Amino acid sequence: MDSNFIDYLAYAREKNLHAGIGFSTNASLLNREKGKEIIKYIDVIHISFPSLDEDEYEKITGLNFNVSFSNIDYFLSLTKKSSRKIKVRLIFVKPFNFYKNLRNYVEAERIKNFCNKRNIACLRWLFFNRAGNLSNYKNYFQVVTRRTKLNGCSLPTKHSPLRLMPILFNGDVLLCCMDWRREIVVGNLNTQNIAEIWNSKLYKGILDKIYFGKKSNNNFLCTRCINDCKFSYFFNVSIGCIYLLFRKLFLSIGRMLKYQKS
Structure with a gap:
């Protein structure tokens, strides 16, 4: 954990009292001292907890179950x-063979009951290959999903390239939170503003590949991702156009309000 992590949370809360602040954790470092500080600033926390079986948990994570x-x-x-009011969500990832193994059903029910007794949400997510960045599953998904024409994005956030802006510690802006290796850096907030990045030629060219049927090469990040959208091409074009229009409207209103204040 970054030694300044709690300071970052405090800074974010100070700058915007109404912002939704949250983070994801496996809870291994979420001790009592840190918990008491973190809870002052957040609205939601996602906790990854793959199994309630001690041996299975430690085999999967390499962490101490009891801690x-x-x-x-x-x-x-x-x-x-x-x-x-703080939302707590426990994340359980379904493995590939979830529907073929009775043990998976049993474990899923145990986690669900665990969450129900504590009145917290239980989110059962499908496995993500993190846009091909998980080497153990890279070859499998290259065979299944590799393509040059994309059909939108079906990440849990739904249409991530149109709705989210992952910003790194150094100001770099990525196309997607799955891009761990920083393959597609679309801008930097130290030298550009949000409007300039979102409306740049580079960003528009990427959206053309994801939503509007423009061909991409085999090494393009999204061609390696299993989260291609399952809706029709025309549906995704419509979604893309609607989001782009609303985004332009939002940026225009923001500029207008800034002008009025000045």
Whole structure:
């Protein structure tokens, strides 16, 4: 964990009292001291917890089951005492063979019951290959999904390139949160503003590949991702156009308000 992490949360909250602030964790470092500080600033927390079986958990994560479990339980006790409503979501990832293995069903039900008893959300996500960045599954998904024409984006956030802006510590803006290796850097907020990045020739060219049927080469990031949209081409073109129009409207309103203040 970054030694300045809590300071970053405090800064974000100070600058915008109404912003939704959250983060994801495996809870291994979410000890009592950090929990008491973090809870002051966040609205939502995603906790990755793949199994309630101690051996299975430690085999998957390489972490200490009892430490993580204790951290989660204590943090939940803090949320109950907090005057602010904090959403806690436990993330369980479905493996490839989920529907072929009875044990997977049993484990999923155990996690669901665990969440219900503690009144927290349980999100069962399908496996992501992180746009081909997980080397253990790279060859499998290259065979299944490699293509030069894309059909939109079906990440859990739905149409991520149109709705989200992943910003790194150094100001770099990525196309997608799955781009761990920083293959597609679309701009930098130290030298550009949001409007300039979103409306740049580079960004528009990328959206043409994802939503409007423009061919891309085999090495383009999104061709390696399993989260291609399953809707029709025309549906995705419509979605792309609608989002682009709303985004331009939003940026225009922002510029107008800034002009009025000045």
